[in-house]
Amino acid sequence: MDNALAQKRDVETKASWTQATLFLTLMVFTAGQSFLLVVLPPLGRRLGFTDLQIGGILSLSALLLMVSAPGWGYLSERVGRRPVLLASLTGGILAAIGFGTIVHFRISGGLSVFLALILIALVRAIQAAVTSGILPAAQAFMADITGPAQRANGMGTLGAGIGVGAIAGAGLAWQLGGENPVMAFSLVAGLASFAFLSVLWVAKEPPRTASARISDGHLPIGRIWPFLVITLVSISAYSVLQQVTALRLQDSFGFSVEESISRGGAALMAAALAMIVVQASAVRVFRWEATRLLGVGAVIAVTAMLICTVATAYFTIVATFILLGIGLGLMLTGNLAALSLETGPGAQGKAAGVNVVAQGLGQAIGPITGAGLHRVSPQLPFVAATMLLVIACLVATRAWRSAATNSR
Incomplete structure (x- = not known):
């Protein structure tokens, strides 16, 4: 009886830590998106881009994020939630580093306006396409580790992570986005790295039944x-x-x-x-x-x-x-x-x-x-x-x- 109770508590503790990791992951993802949406229009002018060019980059990337998310959701059924989260977070880390590097060399005169624009557009497109896996994989992961009675609590945790991230990203843009954008992008990369390590160390792939592992399961x-x-x-x-x-x-x-x-x-x-x-x-x-x-x-x-x-x-x-x-x-x-x-x-x-x-x-x-x-x-x-x-x-x-x- 004591062993069964101890095992139950151990499972609950691991589930709580995993939920905290998913909260952190969505918070970091949303913070990065929020920061970029706030800071890129005025930063683009500083880099020599037109408002139309920046608007085009943001619109295209939003479309890419939207259309690629279902593909990541389907992939998470085949290879698992954790690999998708790790791959998407890796994309977020590299994109933040890429943005910071491009901004640094453009401000210092090492890049022309045209080349910097092409690189920013390319990095943003890759970032949107790769990081779009975070939300569907996190939601599916939460569904795997919560029963029907706890499902609303779990989804509320994810929603709170998104909300906190949106505020944190706007705050980061307010504090550092104008004066030191390179440092701000470095902080975003650091946060994404911390989330990556948290998923790697804490969030173990949840066990699923045979029916839940069928990659071509019917979408009702x-x-x-x-x-x-x-x-x-x-x-x-x-x-x-x-x-x-x-x-x-x-x-x-x-x-x-x-x-x-x-x-x-x-x-x-x-x-x-x-x-x-x-x-x-x-x-x-x-x-x-x-x-x-x-x-x-x-x-x-x-x-x-x-x-x-x-x-x-x-x-x-x-x-x-x-x-x-x-x-x-x-x-x-x-x-x-x-x-x-x-x-x-x-x-x-x-x-x-x-x-x-x-x-x-x-x-x-x-x-x-x-x-x-x-x-x-x-x-x-x-x-x-x-x-x-x-x-x-x-x-x-x-x-x-x-x-x-x-x-x-």
Whole structure:
């Protein structure tokens, strides 16, 4: 009895360390992406590139990241989660070193503008294609080491890692990106190296059943499509807000350009922090099943957006963004867990890869939609974001009712 209890505790301890490693891996990956997105446009001007050239590099790399993720997800079913994570982290390390080297020689005059542009584009393309394996492999790894009752907690841990990484990357860009970009890229490489060593030493390949090791396991699109739709519309809605919040503060509230950027960033940061707190702790406190997290979160998110759409004071904007962060934290965590549970063994990596495509489409649709609608009315993008979240709410309610019916 004592031996069995000791073995159980040992397994739980190893699983906890592995979850911490996956949290670190996603945090480092997201920090690197966030840092690059923030720092590359102004750094590109310093290097002699045009805004259009930098925009083209970022757009192409986003497309590469999106289309290559399913391939990595499929590969993780064949060779395992750990090899994919190690390969992708290696790509992240080498890319950060490459960026730092190119920037150093361009600033010192050792590279022409044209050659530096070609090299930056090449490194970014390789980075996007290789590191896109991190998210699907990490999600599949988490599914392998958590049971159905712990799945929402595990996915919440990954979501919190992404949120912390986004904030850390922006902070790194703020502190070092302008004054010493080479050192900043060196720090990114160092963080990626630490994550690589953590995966190498801590994250052992999880045991899977024979059915789960079948590399051509069926992807149950008929069961998981609602959760892919929720990913698409919720990320689209949030991307709309990222694009137009500062513009609305400037055009509707009379803030200056500097004030609108600062206050808009503060509101979005409040939403991100609320999301992180919910994903890291509240999900564990509530101990709700995945579909309940999804349904309750969707209702909260829609309520927040309805209020935000008609808000006439900056304080109300901030308050509703915090409420939105709480709703999205519950909804996105429940959605990932429900997606994983409905997928079943044998296709976790594939489902995670397809979900990354839905995220990428949402991130592409949101800014374009927000910018276009803002030209008509500052409130219209918020109306559109509300309607997108209403769609998520309806689909989530359907999934919640279906789960409740099946459990009877």
